[in-house]
Amino acid sequence: MSQSGSQAAAFFREACRSGTVWFVRDEEGSPAPLSADGTRSLPYWSTKARAQRAAKIWGHGLYADSMAHWATAQGAQRGRGTGAASATVPPSA
Numbered sequence: 001m002s003q004s005g006s007q008a009a010a011f012f013r014e015a016c017r018s019g020t021v022w023f024v025r026d027e028e029g030s031p032a033p034l035s036a037d038g039t040r041s042l043p044y045w046s047t048k049a050r051a052q053r054a055a056k057i058w059g060h061g062l063y064a065d066s067m068a069h070w071a072t073a074q075g076a077q078r079g080r081g082t083g084a085a086s087a088t089v090p091p092s093a
Contacts, residue, residue, distance in 0.1 A: 010046070011045075012046075018047075021044050021045070021067045022044065022045045022064050022066050023044050023045070023066075024043070024051055024058065024064055026060065026061045031043075031058065044067075051065075
């Protein structure tokens, strides 16, 4: 198995085990870098420690947050308790 294949397998195994996917954000949203073809990519991690490491490397006040935590908070803001929510990612500067 290739390195990327083993990393993908580990991501899905860990995410399924914990039921949580992590991302980094600040008060304005999550960074969404442009890929080579001009599309935006949204980076996710299977553990909080990995997301925290990325936030520390990238700096700029970023911190790790979980999708489960975010969806719960967004649902509460809308008065619906928990549930899925869509996100608007601001363009990166």
